[in-house]
Amino acid sequence: xxxxxxxxxxxxxxxxxxxxxxxxxxxxxxxxxxxxxxxxxxxxxxxxxxxxxxxxxxxxxxxxxxxxxxxxxxxxxxxxxxxxxxxxxxxxxxxxxxxxxxxxxxxxxxxxxxxxxxxxxxxxxxxxxxxxxxxxxxxxxxxxxxxxxxxxxxxxxxxxxxxxxxxxxxxxxxxxxxxxxxxxxxxxxxxxxxxxxxxxx
Numbered sequence: 001x002x003x004x005x006x007x008x009x010x011x012x013x014x015x016x017x018x019x020x021x022x023x024x025x026x027x028x029x030x031x032x033x034x035x036x037x038x039x040x041x042x043x044x045x046x047x048x049x050x051x052x053x054x055x056x057x058x059x060x061x062x063x064x065x066x067x068x069x070x071x072x073x074x075x076x077x078x079x080x081x082x083x084x085x086x087x088x089x090x091x092x093x094x095x096x097x098x099x100x101x102x103x104x105x106x107x108x109x110x111x112x113x114x115x116x117x118x119x120x121x122x123x124x125x126x127x128x129x130x131x132x133x134x135x136x137x138x139x140x141x142x143x144x145x146x147x148x149x150x151x152x153x154x155x156x157x158x159x160x161x162x163x164x165x166x167x168x169x170x171x172x173x174x175x176x177x178x179x180x181x182x183x184x185x186x187x188x189x190x191x192x193x194x195x196x197x198x199x200x201x
Contacts, residue, residue: 001026001175002046005053006073006143007086008136010097011154012185014112016086017053019184023176026051033058046079056139067135070142077147084172087140088154091129097192098132099123116197158187 007013021028029052032040042060046052057066064072077083088094099120104111144151157165166182
């Protein structure tokens with residue numbers, strides 16, 4: 001099976017692709033057109049039993065610009081057996097998670113580690129949902145409309161209602177251990193922690 005995960009940043013796509021890999025031992029291709037120094041050859045050659053993850057502004061330069069993402073996905077949709085679309089409903093928390101990524105990226109820290117709200121207070125003044133995330137979020141809605149693929153929301157997949165998340169996973173029909181995947185995506189494994197770091201000192 002060839003699976004494509006499409007997501008804006010900070011919607012749980014990394015946790016999902018790694019969890020699928022851990023269960024299936026599938027080959028993963030993570031953001032093949034992220035930066036020039038590590039980009040894959042275009043067109044992308046996808047081996048059988050693979051999971052590919054793309055963020056919704058990453059377009060091979062041979063195809064076009066980041067704003068051509070929807071057109072790019074429409075051109076490759078038939079290369080995959082399953083396409084999973086991720087997004088977030090909560091704009092505030094999405095922006096906070098994006099700010100956390102920026103803080104860690106600028107410091108050369110691991111961007112996939114535990115964090116608290118007070119870690120990002122200064123960075124929040126330097127980010128904007130409309131400028132930083134809106135295009136990528138809207139791209140997912142557009143792709144969903146054009147391909148008639150439902151969107152999986154972060155709040156449902158990684159939420160406290162594990163029956164809801166299990167039903168979502170079952171609807172994907174990936175042919176894998178759905179209970180195990182649901183457990184790996186349990187909210188207790190989230191990077192964001194309740195409370196503040198200051199309270200821990």
